[in-house]
Amino acid sequence: MNDCSWYGEQISAYLDGMLTREEERALQAHLADCPECSALLDELRELSEAVASLQREPPPDFAEKAVARAAAARRIKSMIRSITAMAAMFCVVLLGVGSIFLFRESPADGRPVASNAPSASAYAAPAEPVSSPSSQAKCRTFAKDKSASREKNAAAKESNPSGEQNAESSSGSVSETDEPQETAFRETEAAPGPGNGISTAGAKRPTVNRPLETETAISSSPCAGSSQASQWKGGPYFAVLTARSAAAPPESSPNATYLILNKEEFNAFLASWEAKGVQYTLDTTGENIDSNAQTGLVLFHASN
Amino acid sequence: MEQERELVIRAKEGDQKAFEALVLAHERLVYNLALHMTRHPEDARDVAQEAFFVAFKRISTFKMESSFSTWLYRLASNVCIDFLRREKRRKSSHVSMEEKNGRILDLPDTNQSPQERMENRELLCAVEQGMRKLSQDHREILVLREIGGLSYEEIGAVLQLEPGTVKSRLARARLHLREILIREGNFPDRAASKKTGKEEPV
Numbered sequence: 001m002n003d004c005s006w007y008g009e010q011i012s013a014y015l016d017g018m019l020t021r022e023e024e025r026a027l028q029a030h031l032a033d034c035p036e037c038s039a040l041l042d043e044l045r046e047l048s049e050a051v052a053s054l055q056r057e058p059p060p061d062f063a064e065k066a067v068a069r070a071a072a073a074r075r076i077k078s079m080i081r082s083i084t085a086m087a088a089m090f091c092v093v094l095l096g097v098g099s100i101f102l103f104r105e106s107p108a109d110g111r112p113v114a115s116n117a118p119s120a121s122a123y124a125a126p127a128e129p130v131s132s133p134s135s136q137a138k139c140r141t142f143a144k145d146k147s148a149s150r151e152k153n154a155a156a157k158e159s160n161p162s163g164e165q166n167a168e169s170s171s172g173s174v175s176e177t178d179e180p181q182e183t184a185f186r187e188t189e190a191a192p193g194p195g196n197g198i199s200t201a202g203a204k205r206p207t208v209n210r211p212l213e214t215e216t217a218i219s220s221s222p223c224a225g226s227s228q229a230s231q232w233k234g235g236p237y238f239a240v241l242t243a244r245s246a247a248a249p250p251e252s253s254p255n256a257t258y259l260i261l262n263k264e265e266f267n268a269f270l271a272s273w274e275a276k277g278v279q280y281t282l283d284t285t286g287e288n289i290d291s292n293a294q295t296g297l298v299l300f301h302a303s304n
Numbered sequence: 305m306e307q308e309r310e311l312v313i314r315a316k317e318g319d320q321k322a323f324e325a326l327v328l329a330h331e332r333l334v335y336n337l338a339l340h341m342t343r344h345p346e347d348a349r350d351v352a353q354e355a356f357f358v359a360f361k362r363i364s365t366f367k368m369e370s371s372f373s374t375w376l377y378r379l380a381s382n383v384c385i386d387f388l389r390r391e392k393r394r395k396s397s398h399v400s401m402e403e404k405n406g407r408i409l410d411l412p413d414t415n416q417s418p419q420e421r422m423e424n425r426e427l428l429c430a431v432e433q434g435m436r437k438l439s440q441d442h443r444e445i446l447v448l449r450e451i452g453g454l455s456y457e458e459i460g461a462v463l464q465l466e467p468g469t470v471k472s473r474l475a476r477a478r479l480h481l482r483e484i485l486i487r488e489g490n491f492p493d494r495a496a497s498k499k500t501g502k503e504e505p506v
Contacts, residue, residue, distance in 0.1 A: 008475055008479050009471060009472055009475035009476075011475075012471070012474055012475035012478050012479070013471050013474075013475065016449070016456070016474075018456055018471060039494035040494075042494065043482055043491070043494055044478050044479075044482065046427075047431065047478060047481055047482055047485070047491075048450055048478065050427055050428055050431040051431060051435065051446055051447075051450040051451070051481075052450040052451055053428060054336075054340070054428065054431065054432055054435065054451065055332070055336050055451045056335070056336060056339055056345075057332065057335075058331045058332060058334075058335035058349070058352065059349055062327075062331050062335065062349070062352070062353070063324060063327040063328045063331055065353060066324075066327045066331070066353055066356040066357065066360075067320060067323060067324045067327060069353065069356075069357050069360075070320070070323060070356070070357060070360040071320055073357070073360070073361065074318070074320075
């Protein structure tokens with residue numbers, strides 16, 4: 001056998017029909033002369049058949065169980081996904097509700113907003129003329145985005161127009177989470193504009209057409225706008241509070257003055273108008289800026 | 305083949321019926337591979353179930369670059385190897401392999417005469433015992449070839465071996481099994497008899 005050990009592999013492959021024609025011919029010639037290898041071929045064939053006969057059928061319910069296990073896993077996975085989605089949705093709702101309360105409680109700090117360049121994009125739009133003493137409440141609900149502004153504004157209209165709320169909004173400390181305010185303040189420091197922070201749209205579009213008597217006072221105190229607003233005799237009065245980024249003051253009008261204010265300043269102005277009974281138009285859509293804001297004092301609420 | 309491809313596509317999309325059809329088509333080889341690798345019916349059932357479960361979980365990642373059966377058998381082989389590694393770590397403190405081996409297979413009934421059945425039964429018992437003594441690699445390749453009927457090319461794809469290696473490993477596995485059976489007196493060494501000129505015992 002030892003002399004023929006090389007043929008073991010060939011015999012095995014021969015059983016499987018894996019030899020080339022030449023190899024097969026050579027092996028068959030050897031087998032004819034070598035009874036040992038011939039016997040080995042028979043043995044390996046017998047063993048091969050014996051091993052094949054060791055095959056067993058899987059348990060009858062094998063496939064059923066395998067599929068059931070897979071289906072259970074799929075259900076669990078699906079359940080986990082649903083729970084995750086619901087948890088995410090809950091968090092979003094929670095954040096939304098939380099932010100509403102946060103803004104409602106957020107007091108003003110009276111920091112002026114620079115409007116040289118980027119803040120000019122914060123001009124809001126549309127016009128929904130309002131002349132009501134309840135706007136004190138409205139002033140407290142200005143939000144970072146247009147939809148929030150509208151929603152809060154509407155809610156404020158329906159709730160109460162208490163003067164205490166205005167005081168709270170104009171004299172309290174600034175919420176640390178109110179990023180837009182802080183950003184606006186940094187912009188003011190970095191980019192000095194006319195009027196120490198109360199800027200007109202003049203940097204982009206010349207908008208100051210009358211001397212602004214209120215500038216200094218407003219920039220130094222959030223409440224100053226209330227007292228100074230009464231000095232404005234130009235009328236009529238417009239307040240534009242939408243945060244549509246594309247909105248901008250109309251082209252310069254010789255009869256109008258545009259002020260770009262942050263939330264607190266904006267609120268302070270409106271509060272003072274309310275206190276003095278000034279009739280003004282509150283523009284919440286920005287759609288009528290060009291037609292409504294050609295005369296008088298026009299306030300723009302900077303969104304950021 | 306095209307039908308299997310269709311089933312795989314549907315299974316990848318989560319079709320439970322398609323997955324069931326794939327299980328039915330391949331359960332026999334997966335189970336037998338597990339049976340001869342684990343050498344115990346209950347372990348084989350669990351390991352084979354695990355193999356299909358893993359396949360179900362991973363089928364979405366199957367890129368269909370190879371045949372599904374190749375992918376599945378390779379996966380099943382890996383599951384078996386993982387099982388054996390775990391077993392090896394704990395076997396010394398539990399039931400010995402010999403005890404476990406004693407419970408392994410029920411031999412099938414055939415239409416043979418009582419004497420033939422007895423002889424066949426003895427041979428099968430001997431072969432089965434011999435298989436258990438083979439190395440893991442040899443058991444695996446013998447099952448894929450003899451029970452699964454896989455070609456050398458398919459075996460190479462499953463075990464990630466070159467065709468030449470498949471050929472040599474398969475030959476060594478067969479020769480080793482033969483040696484074990486002869487050594488234990490369970491198989492007549494006809495080749496040696498031919499060499500020495502002795503008649504094989506009846």
